[in-house]
Amino acid sequence: MNPTRILLFAGGNLGTWAIQEIRENDWLVGVDRGALFLVRNGLVPKLSIGDFDSVSSEEMAEIERLSMHVSSCDPVMKDWTDTEMALTWAIEQQPEEIVLLGVLGSRFDHMLANVHLLNKALQTGSNCRILDETNEIRLxxxxxxxxxxxxxxxxxxxxxxxxxxxxxxxxxxxxxxxxxxxxxxxxxxxxxxxxxxxxxxxxxxxxxxxxxx
CATH class of the missing domain: 2.60.120.320 (Thiamin pyrophosphokinase, thiamin-binding domain)
Structure with missing residues (x-):
């Protein structure tokens, strides 16, 4: 059965507002350090994905212990960003909506790349938006x-x-x-x-x- 919504939590700006966005039956995906945010707030990621180069070995063990599934890759030998890997997986699940959280932050290059990911979703017919505490972005x-x-x-x-x-x-x-x-x-x-x-x-x-x- 396809999920109604998939929420991707990346490692950018996150807070209480992001937790309040969660609805019953949402699938939660932790992207790199976003996975740590989820487990430390008592939430169980359906999937934790990324190269996990922004977490310590102790934090990684915590993510592995508390996630339903973990997909990790080499931080150098990869062609996609962690967020694009997560979005590609989410699109394959064919949910009614995908929400990207924690994809805006201090790295402008990553922010711009994440906005461009909306085009990847649009090309597949996926309903996708970026959300943070002060912005919502659609294409x-x-x-x-x-x-x-x-x-x-x-x-x-x-x-x-x-x-x-x-x-x-x-x-x-x-x-x-x-x-x-x-x-x-x-x-x-x-x-x-x-x-x-x-x-x-x-x-x-x-x-x-x-x-x-």
Whole structure:
């Protein structure tokens, strides 16, 4: 039976907010040091995966003892990041949703790579988003409905060189058949005026970033 949701916990910014995101029957995956976060909060990873180069031998033993399954690899002889390995596994399980937590942090290169992983999920038809305490990031290539919640601002950034036919309804700053190109900031910091808003695009891929200060 396919899981409803898979939550990937990586080694970036994590906290109580991440634990509060967990629902009953979610599959939890610990990615490298994210696995240590899970077990030390009394949670059992369905899978702990990575090269585990950011944990000590004692911490690794703890992860191995308290995880259902562990998949480790050489930290040098590998082509994918730990998060991409975990996401690839999650996509293969065909859940209704994949949520990436702890993938934003102090390493900008890793953060940017993790945002780009949303495209890997989108290409397979997987429903995937990045979440932290102040941001939610999605990548869309078709009409999408946005719900009003605790995130105040909604920004739209082109992921492809050009995104055409952008029409917004239910937003403070509406757009009709607009085009956004890489480098444009027209889509930054919009607000919903209705309980739900709709984003429609004709071509291209668009990052939708919900955030709060």
């Amino acid at each position: 869309i290539d078709r009409q999408s409905t946005i719900e009003q919640d605790h995130f105040d601002h909604i920004s739209l950034l082109p992921f492809t060189p050009e995104v055409t036919g952008i029409t917004l309804t239910g937003f403070l700053y509406p757009l009709k058949d607009a085009t956004l190109r890489i480098g444009d900031t027209l889509g930054i910091s919009n607000l919903l005026t209705e309980q739900t808003g709709t984003i429609t695009i004709q071509t291209g891929k668009l990052l939708v970033v919900k955030s709060k200060d």
